[in-house]
Amino acid sequence: MTRGDGKAVTAAHDLGLQSCACCRLVLPSRSGRARCPRCGAALSPRKPDSLSRTWAFLLAGMILYLPANLLPVMETRSLFGHQSDTILSGVVYFWTTGSQGLAALIFSVSILVPLLKMGTLLVLLVSVHRRSPDSRAERGHLFRVVEAVGRWSMLDVFVVALMVGLVHFGSVAVIEAGPGAASFGAVVVLTMLAAHSFDPRLIWDDMKGNDERTQ
Amino acid sequence: MRANDKDMSENLVACAECDALHRWRPLAPGERARCIRCGALLYRRSRLSCDQMLALVSGALLVFLLANAFPIVDLEVQGIRNGASLIGSILALIEQDRLLVALLVFATTVLFPLVDLLTMFALFATLAGNRPPGPWFARLFRFVRVLRPWGMIEVFMLGTLVALVKLSHMARVLPGVSLWAFGALTVLMAVIVSFDFHWLWVEAESRR
Numbered sequence: 001m002t003r004g005d006g007k008a009v010t011a012a013h014d015l016g017l018q019s020c021a022c023c024r025l026v027l028p029s030r031s032g033r034a035r036c037p038r039c040g041a042a043l044s045p046r047k048p049d050s051l052s053r054t055w056a057f058l059l060a061g062m063i064l065y066l067p068a069n070l071l072p073v074m075e076t077r078s079l080f081g082h083q084s085d086t087i088l089s090g091v092v093y094f095w096t097t098g099s100q101g102l103a104a105l106i107f108s109v110s111i112l113v114p115l116l117k118m119g120t121l122l123v124l125l126v127s128v129h130r131r132s133p134d135s136r137a138e139r140g141h142l143f144r145v146v147e148a149v150g151r152w153s154m155l156d157v158f159v160v161a162l163m164v165g166l167v168h169f170g171s172v173a174v175i176e177a178g179p180g181a182a183s184f185g186a187v188v189v190l191t192m193l194a195a196h197s198f199d200p201r202l203i204w205d206d207m208k209g210n211d212e213r214t215q
Numbered sequence: 216m217r218a219n220d221k222d223m224s225e226n227l228v229a230c231a232e233c234d235a236l237h238r239w240r241p242l243a244p245g246e247r248a249r250c251i252r253c254g255a256l257l258y259r260r261s262r263l264s265c266d267q268m269l270a271l272v273s274g275a276l277l278v279f280l281l282a283n284a285f286p287i288v289d290l291e292v293q294g295i296r297n298g299a300s301l302i303g304s305i306l307a308l309i310e311q312d313r314l315l316v317a318l319l320v321f322a323t324t325v326l327f328p329l330v331d332l333l334t335m336f337a338l339f340a341t342l343a344g345n346r347p348p349g350p351w352f353a354r355l356f357r358f359v360r361v362l363r364p365w366g367m368i369e370v371f372m373l374g375t376l377v378a379l380v381k382l383s384h385m386a387r388v389l390p391g392v393s394l395w396a397f398g399a400l401t402v403l404m405a406v407i408v409s410f411d412f413h414w415l416w417v418e419a420e421s422r423r
Contacts, residue, residue, distance in 0.1 A: 165304025
């Protein structure tokens with residue numbers, strides 16, 4: 001089932017309809033506050049204040065991205081001295097100790113994914129503001145991917161938490177969480193909130209009628 | 216499609232990603248419906264029935280208890296042995312005054328997954344008993360829908376494996392019961408999460 005099998009595509013909004021975000025029941029749009037008769041969720045044709053909320057969460061995430069990567073997330077005190085690790089130095093550690101696969105994994109989820117996620121949301125926001133008619137399906141697809149992979153960035157926070165729980169051998173070796181861990185966790189939470197606030201239907205909203213119905 | 220017809224709207228479904236309207240049609244177990252415009256998943260029907268889902272959720276709750284009752288790994292350095300459970304790690308974070316990180320880990324790996332499972336148990340128990348859903352059914356449903364994205368058992372599972380590899384360079388690592396339990400929980404959660412929220416209402420409506 002791909003696009004353009006000859007059937008007209010109509011948006012619910014164009015017919016004065018909206019669907020409940022919670023249970024997907026399709027209802028006539030009404031002005032003012034309304035609740036879904038089936039599941040009781042608050043109704044609105046689009047996510048409320050989608051663009052401003054996404055901007056707010058995204059900018060907050062971008063600001064915290066700096067301390068998240070510059071401050072140490074983990075501090076190791078052992079007989080051999082004191083060592084501070086940032087996200088990046090953790091990746092380097094895996095690379096140099098022969099675990100290139102793991103280094104690539106952590107680099108992807110901790111550094112690449114947050115960056116690509118913030119970049120993608122930025123592009124989506126700007127394109128919606130400009131009412132760009134280009135590659136709507138691709139942008140929609142991009143959003144779906146970004147929304148799905150974002151949670152995996154939490155990996156490093158869990159790694160640090162477990163290391164802290166496991167390594168407390170008095171004077172021999174102790175691992176502590178660094179100040180960067182909280183910032184990093186906050187970046188993940190904020191970018192997830194940004195993605196949840198963004199309404200992908202805005203990408204399609206200004207499409208007039210069935211202008212993409214060819215073939 | 217004539218939208219003014221009120222009864223018609225009951226048989227419609229709008230794509231959550233691009234708002235394209237589609238006629239709703241029933242699915243066979245395991246089938247999915249996709250949007251003809253943007254390709255996003257419209258709704259799907261699980262291969263499993265509500266009774267089977269109830270059994271799966273009960274199993275997941277038991278595995279959840281196991282996963283949290285035992286240490287995930289034991290670590291041995293120069294004859295000293297340390298075991299850490301998930302709760303133990305969270306307490307260690309609190310001791311180090313990393314309250315924010317402790318709260319984040321507790322919420323995403325213990326609290327939210329547990330509440331999610333308990334809520335799904337209540338929802339499937341209602342449907343499996345062929346009872347018409349009461350008003351609390353809708354309330355629980357909305358609650359679990361908001362909570363769902365914040366449970367991160369599968370990410371934690373991968374994090375555990377990474378931590379183990381990291382530690383195996385400096386100490387003897389002995390995997391515990393709970394490591395296997397978390398593995399099983401990850402699989403069970405993946406199946407439970409794949410049950411479409413929209414289909415819960417299809418099942419509920421058919422029991423009214």
